[in-house]
Amino acid sequence: MPCKTVLASHVAKPFLEQLRATLKENSSIRPKLVGFLANNDPAAAKYAEWTQKSCEETGVDFELRTVSRNVLETGIVEANQDPAVHGILVYYPVFGDRQDQYLQNVVSPQKDVEGLCHTYCYNMYHNIRYLDDEQSRKCIIPCTPLAIVKILEHIEVYNKIITYGNRLHGRTITIINRSEVVGRPLAALLANDGAKVYSVDINNVLEFHRGEGIRLTKHDVFETDKRMEDVVPLSDVVITGVPSSGYKLPTHLLKDGVVAINFSSNKNFEDTVKERASIYVPSVGKVTVIMLQRNLIRLYDYLQQKN
């Protein structure tokens, strides 16, 4: 089969090694990451386990705090105020509703390794890439969307010949998921980098792009009457994140030579996907946990600059 399967662990490796080297060479850098587990979700527990394992490999000091959800907010506020903590991570879902989004904003932007607080989300949607006018401090990007960007860079969907910021110009990408945590930010990120993105959810298909000739400085969003079946065959890249074991995207819809990426913990592509895809990325989680740590180091640096 000509399809190349790219594993997240393989994409994560150079980032992991670079982080390990940085921490080894600079013994004064001892960033501490605190993770809060306040649910009984096996997917969250697995993600926590991966974080633990990856931090052991890089040398990041990781502490998992298991708490009941009704005292989680107090725990976050204490960690915000604790100078020994440099990064805070919450394993969602906690309440599984809008209260989770409230909690995302309780995490201090100075310690928000997930990049889910409003400041970082707003900057990302508006294609504002730096926190300061001097462009010395890059914004924090939400971890899973960032992991997918890094995967797309690794597999050269990003074209390095093109100017930075426009490197997806000419690419058509479908994303099946429009959650506030992954699908919508990812659509915005890729559109801001020049792609034409079809964002699919259960209700409709939206287009995210920067206009013809990517003339806009940030993406706009456009309503369409298109259906998933219309846009998948047009797409160079199809990214799925449907949280259901029953969902399978029919292989026959895919363009021959498509890049297929799945970030759901369920397998959203059929086994036959490899018969049509040029590149298949079955999962992204291991890149996500290294992006968490990359964001942590960034925030750690910003804190040192301030002091």
Place this chain on the structure above:
Amino acid sequence: MPCKTVLASHVAKPFLEQLRATLKENSSIRPKLVGFLANNDPAAAKYAEWTQKSCEETGVDFELRTVSRNVLETGIVEANQDPAVHGILVYYPVFGDRQDQYLQNVVSPQKDVEGLCHTYCYNMYHNIRYLDDEQSRKCIIPCTPLAIVKILEHIEVYNKIITYGNRLHGRTITIINRSEVVGRPLAALLANDGAKVYSVDINNVLEFHRGEGIRLTKHDVFETDKRMEDVVPLSDVVITGVPSSGYKLPTHLLKDGVVAINFSSNKNFEDTVKERASIYVPSVGKVTVIMLQRNLIRLYDYLQQKN
């Protein structure tokens, strides 16, 4: 029937008159409120109409901007930056999901008359009542919860004999709704004022209170195994906000002499409620629109203080 029905228009009246007098006496005060309507929800259109009408009565300059939801964010950002706009209001739901909460945080805290941005929500949950250490600028409270507090003050559920901040001590209140926009903030507000609150949603019953003898400075939240049927009969006040025309709270569950308040646009109490309740408040919307304007005047003042 001994039950006293209290109409929102009656509670709103003194606030409306006070606002009108303030604006009449100080012709230099010309606060401008901009409302964004980006849905086809008849309830939202009605709320917009009420805002319009109430602003005409008080003298607040109200402008309704009808926009498509995909350009709403741009509209909000422009209004944030426009010095001629003092208050911004969005008629939700727009997307009907977490993206609405993102939009609530796009509204500048300096113009957020609804009190739905994270800064105000966080302060409310944490019982932080002022924006500054000098206690010169009170926090903005979300409009509908604030309207219900004002109604509870009007009907003397708040006991003025007790110290400010503790005036609900001894009251047991059930709230049937735990949305992030009304039910949960309301439970926190009333618990922070000393009440023992049962917060009911479709999944469970939570207790919000400040501990025995209201010894805590802010409420905590406690899980219970209780059901709605257990807590309604214990409650001095029952507040309903179930957005369904089919839902009716059975009158037989209510304590004789209960205070019954409905903030849903559907009638959540049976017609027989008046046979048991001492006070019945069938709706709160007209108090909400005046609280919007009260928040507007407050924000207008803060802006002038800064300049």
